[in-house]
Amino acid sequence: MYVSPQVDNGYDIADYYQIDPMFGTIKDFDMLLEEAHSRGLKIVMDLVVNHTSDQHEWFQQSRLSTDNKYRDYYIWKKGKNNQEPTNWESIFSGSAWEYDELTDMYYLHLYSSKQPDLNWDNVDMRNDIYKMMKFWLDKGIDGFRMDVINKISKAEYVDVLPQTSHYMRCSKYTSNGPRIHEFLQEMNKKVISQYDAMTVGEITACSIEQAIQYTSDYTHELNMLFQFEHNDVDSGQYGKWTPIPLDLVKLKRITEKWQIGLMHEGWNSLFWDNHDQPRIVSRFGNTSTPQYWKDSAKMLAATLHMMKGTPYIYQGEELGMTNYPFQDLEDCVDVEVFNNYKMLVLEKKVLTHEQMMKGICYSSRDNARTPMQWDNSIYAGFSKTTPWMNVNPNYHDINALSQMNNNDSIYSFYQKLIQLRHEYDVIVYGDFELLEKEYPHLFIYRRYDDKNEILVISNFTNQELIYEFNYENYEILLSNDKPVISKTFCIKAYGTYILKRKS
Ligand code: GLC
Secondary structure: OEEOOOOOOOOOOOEEEEEOOOOOOHHHHHHHHHHHHHOOOOOEEEEOOOEOOOOOHHHHHHHHOOOOOOHHHEOEEOOEOOEOOOOOEOOOOOEOEEEEHHHOEEEEOOOOOOOOEEOOOOHHHHHHHHHHHHHHHHHOOOEEEEOOHHHOOOOOOOOOOOOOOOOOOOHHHHOOOOOHHHHHHHHHHHOHHHOOOEEEEEOOOOOHHHHHHHHOOOOOOOOEEEOOHHHHOOOEOOEOOOOOOOOHHHHHHHHHHHHHHOOOOOOEEEOOOOOOOOOHHHHOOOOOOHHHHHHHHHHHHHHHHOOOOEEOOOOOHHHOOOOOOOOOHHHOOOHHHHHHHHHHHHHOOOOOHHHHHHHHHHHOHHHHOOOOOOOOOHHHHOOOOOOOOOOOHHHHOOOHHHHHOOOOOHHHHHHHHHHHHHHOHHHHHOEEEEEOOOOOOEEEEEEEOOOOEEEEEEEOOOOOEEOOOOHHHEEEEEEOOOOOOOOOOEEOOOOEEEEEEOO
16 A cells, blocks of 8 residues: 555555555554554554565666666666576566666566566665664554565576476576575564564565574564465466366375474464465365355365464455456456466467466456455445446355354354464464375364364365264364264265364
8 A cells, every 4th residue: 555656556666655645645544553453453564675666766766877876776787698687587477677778777677667676785775674664663563564575685697597387487596595584684683673563474485494494483584474385286387377176185285394394493374365366265165056155165264274374364265255257358457467468378379368368267366356345235335436446246145244243154154263273272383284195185184282182174075075083082163064973974065174182
């Protein structure tokens, strides 16, 4: 909600100190914070400091001349043989370098050309960022979600080897760079540690060892991280635009790696959805019938929320909001869609329009950005005038009002999951063990400590299944089914069962 030309839905910030007029004023923000705090709610702001908008004052100055005070706030390089300095590709497709005639040099942009990367090697720039962070923390905000924070330190500016995939990305040189831990520790020391603030870093590619370094109590960098390995599980030849069916064994393997990897040091975030991911119930669940929709939304929720880490619920996930039925590009707003459509359909011609539209319906970020469905009044109660994006036409059936006082709703199920985490320490702190690793239909794991054991069984298929287990020793804490637990029982399609060992 910072001032932004909205090239990338606000992730192109032109003024870090102001609220964009389309959302309100800084006074409105102060009121929001006060009202939230008075209700025991906390507010965490996005911190987008890998790049700014090209409309930011610093960049406007930086462009002007090579000796401008702000020149070195960004990453400028001379071309190589009349071409871009390296062959790096932007995450939104196309070259990661933009030529600027004014000084006959290129600037780096890992995202759109309107999002020039900041140069973290410049100490004045870093101090300006810290000053801005203090401005918001002094207002009383409760922390930061740090956008693509592991990209702020770049390694060498050299070509990457052409890869077989269409993405010739440069993540080797731009992620987890040589000074990243130094920068985060400095930020922590100069800013975060002086406040009661939480931090979560969006870390787009890293190993377990690096994740521990980022989030261990001993390193003073971040409280926790978002990692994305599980989000690529259904990516095909052209990434998320050509999805492949979910391989549950692979998803379990990735989950196990992160659960075990950060079991005793470091801290995971747990999420299916966010503003960059399609809706999970349309992705790993099943929306083909109302019953499957409801059961699979609850099943996915239970599978995630009983793991170790801090769970995040993205607006509408708790209602089982679904992907949007995009008919054409005109329904979309995301720069990532347009750039990839241009590259894959128009330039490289590796996908047809129909194939790309299928990919967009399954994977595009716009799926998560349609207006929140509050009730079944006009525009789902999100606004009284035409909203910035179409409302999902299913808002008459899927909305908050219809679920809030309904004990069987997805919303109530999420409330019960949250209660369970508050009730049982073992869910927060216990160890994790994956069971039946190679079984392709059920996701089964246990959480345990010295005193308690929780067993989670989730059916990812539309088939009834039998799983033999000594259930007599367990009681059901929560389920989307009402089974009679005996020696064995029938696990229903998309059934989920949270069991506790009787003490
Ligand atoms: C992060 C954001 C995404 C944005 C990108 C560039 O991945 O979550 O929405 O496009 O960074 O800021």
